[in-house]
Amino acid sequence: MEVIVAEHAGFCFGVTKAVEKVYEQIGKKDNIYTYGPIIHNETVVSDLEKKGVKVIGSEDELDDIKEGTIIIRSHGIKKDIYEKIQQKNLEYIDATCPFVKRIHKIVDEESQKGKTIIVVGSADHPEVEGIVSYANGPVFVIESPKEAAEFQIDQGTEICLVSQTTFNYNKFKETVEIFQSKGYNINIVNTICNATEERQTEAERIASQVDVMIVIGGAHSSNSRKLYEICSQKCARTYFIQTLDDLHLDNTKAVKLVGITAGASTPKNIIEEVQNYVRRSII
Numbered sequence: 262m263e264v265i266v267a268e269h270a271g272f273c274f275g276v277t278k279a280v281e282k283v284y285e286q287i288g289k290k291d292n293i294y295t296y297g298p299i300i301h302n303e304t305v306v307s308d309l310e311k312k313g314v315k316v317i318g319s320e321d322e323l324d325d326i327k328e329g330t331i332i333i334r335s336h337g338i339k340k341d342i343y344e345k346i347q348q349k350n351l352e353y354i355d356a357t358c359p360f361v362k363r364i365h366k367i368v369d370e371e372s373q374k375g376k377t378i379i380v381v382g383s384a385d386h387p388e389v390e391g392i393v394s395y396a397n398g399p400v401f402v403i404e405s406p407k408e409a410a411e412f413q414i415d416q417g418t419e420i421c422l423v424s425q426t427t428f429n430y431n432k433f434k435e436t437v438e439i440f441q442s443k444g445y446n447i448n449i450v451n452t453i454c455n456a457t458e459e460r461q462t463e464a465e466r467i468a469s470q471v472d473v474m475i476v477i478g479g480a481h482s483s484n485s486r487k488l489y490e491i492c493s494q495k496c497a498r499t500y501f502i503q504t505l506d507d508l509h510l511d512n513t514k515a516v517k518l519v520g521i522t523a524g525a526s527t528p529k530n531i532i533e534e535v536q537n538y539v540r541r542s543i544i
């Protein structure tokens with residue numbers, strides 16, 4: 262019996278940097294805030310809360326803040342929120358991942374040239390809300406190949422298409438092919454980040470070999486949910502858990518190979534805990 266742990270499991274470099282930036286401020290500054298939870302991981306967020314880091318949950322809450330340091334999380338924030346923080350003269354540390362910043366820049370520049378922007382991603386995800394806010398003209402969010410098939414626009418429209426950094430790579434390809442088949446004047450920029458692409462490709466490969474696949478990630482973490490979606494297509498016994506407490510493996514006698522992967526917001530210690538537990542239970 263064997264356990265395969267994905268090499269690209271857990272914190273990506275953007276999340277690592279953002280979390281480090283918050284911990285660095287503790288003890289140095291009073292009134293530390295993050296705009297929204299710094300990552301989709303309750304264990305990390307509650308540890309930070311215990312150390313005095315507060316989460317700003319909405320624009321109204323931001324309005325009430327008079328002083329302090331705000332840390333902007335790795336998937337970025339909306340342009341108007343960013344401007345509000347600056348106008349209020351609040352100190353801020355921008356931990357937006359460079360891959361996300363790049364998308365903001367593309368959307369800003371291409372829409373200034375008069376192009377219509379299409380963002381392939383989940384409309385209600387904060388990263389996508391942030392990307393959309395940088396458009397200076399028409400912008401659409403397409404969540405699936407089905408929506409791409411239904412989408413209609415004047416043939417002469419110049420379009421620039423980008424993606425949420427953590428979008429499912431195969432679905433992105435499928436979506437792009439649909440747009441291309443419609444004969445639009447479209448400039449496609451694959452902005453899925455390398456960390457996501459590697460994580461998904463590896464997870465898919467492992468899931469297709471194992472009897473049981475475990476995906477560790479926050480319930481609200483979009484990249485973890487996508488990993489689960491990818492893995493469950495290859496392995497019928499795929500479990501999606503937040504922590505070890507959620508894992509209830511049954512019928513382990515028939516299990517020869519277990520795979521483990523984790524989303525970008527899963528700390529190393531949780532992956533290790535799960536790995537140790539699985540190794541103990543299947544021997």
Ligand code: F3S
Pocket residue numbers: 273274275276335336358359360361426427454455456457525
């Ligand atoms: Fe950045 Fe990609 Fe992570 S965009 S925050 S490296 S998932």
